[in-house]
Amino acid sequence: MRVARMSAIDTIPVETGIDALDALESEAIHIIREVVAEFERPVLLFSGGKDSVLVLHLAAKAFWPGRVPFPVLHVDTGHNFPEVIDFRDRTVERLGLRLEVASVQDYLDDGRLQERADGTRNPLQTQPLLDAIAAGRHDAVFGGARRDEDKARAKERILSLRDEFGQWDPRNQRPELWDLYNGRHTVGQHVRAFPISNWTELDVWRYIEREGIELPPLYYAHEREVYRRDGMWRAISDVSPARPDEVVERRTVRYRTVGDMSCTGAVESHAASVADVVAEVATSTLTERGATRADDRISEAAMEDRKKDGYF
Structure with missing residues (x-):
């Protein structure tokens, strides 16, 4: 597949020679570089899942041959698959990353959180995540969310503002015309950044295949x-x-x-x-x-x- 653009001179479609995956990769790398340039203490949420692995791969490409210039953060619920934790640790060591871990178990042990009746801990990640962002003074948090996953995620902008309490208001979304991203925020606020918002699950797998990830x-x-x-x-x-x-x-x-x-x-x-x-x-x-x-x-x-x- 080739991507056509309109010439600014004569409005005739011009072949760019860039396929769909190249275009998605270029957009994602641009977003990652923009965030690193604009924010002081970005961090990447890294669970070891395919989407966070993809964002980390793109970040490594964005700053090659240098190292990824920000740490990775994992909210560990204690219910993770052992294979995923092993993969997470091997990846961090291979790339020379700094790993920050927020443990849900710690919150349960000291009473700040209580186990749910249904046994799942996924909804319990919110407070440890927000506390870890505050402790690390992270003003931008990269994530691997995609718009095709869920209708709530489809409402997100690529740079999504969170208020002083870490909360998201879907009615307070900033326009992102012409690929211009507004990262302005006040003290206590932070921005969630989603470089692969426009990717689909199939795009992710096709890229994994192409890159040998x-x-x-x-x-x-x-x-x-x-x-x-x-x-x-x-x-x-x-x-x-x-x-x-x-x-x-x-x-x-x-x-x-x-x-x-x-x-x-x-x-x-x-x-x-x-x-x-x-x-x-x-x-x-x-x-x-x-x-x-x-x-x-x-x-x-x-x-x-x-x-x-x-x-x-």
Whole structure:
């Protein structure tokens, strides 16, 4: 695919020689460089999931041959897949990054948070995240959110202002005409920056294939003990045990997103390579969050409610 633009002189389409992935990469790298130039203490939310891995890869390209000039932050719920934590640590070491960790378990241990009745900790990330942003005096926070994931995320601008309480007001969005990004903020406020807002899940996988980007093995087909709950295959673990009436089976599955074990479901799949996943995603009619995230099914506006409180 080639991208055409209109000549400013004669309005005749001119072939740029840039394909769709090149254009998305160029836009994302431009956004990352703009944020680093404009803000004093940016940080990247890095969970080890494919979207945060992609943003980190783009940041590494943006500043090559230098190092990524900001730390990465992980809000660790204690319910993460071990494979993802291992991948996170190896990536941080390989790139020579500084890792900041905000632990939900610490908040539970000292009483600042309480376990939820449903057992999931994903909604509990908000306060540790906001406290970590304040402690690090981070004025810009990179994230891997995309507009195609959820209708709440579709309302976001590329640079999205958060108030003094870390909250987001969807009615107070700044225009971003002609790729001009307004990062103005007052003391106590910060900006969330989403360099891959315009990417789709398929774009992400096609780019991963093109660039040879390593991901946690959970993204590819493997055998695992699972049980069926709420239309999803849930993994057997200490934090997500099966109920007495749920049948544990061994199936070949993969994960489209790698959130907490207590709220993330797998999909049956034989896609064992990046090329296989690209072909599979191309035929999917559900977003990865809609298909595999129980925490987004709490209510119709679950994601938007959490974003208004400060969740990413």
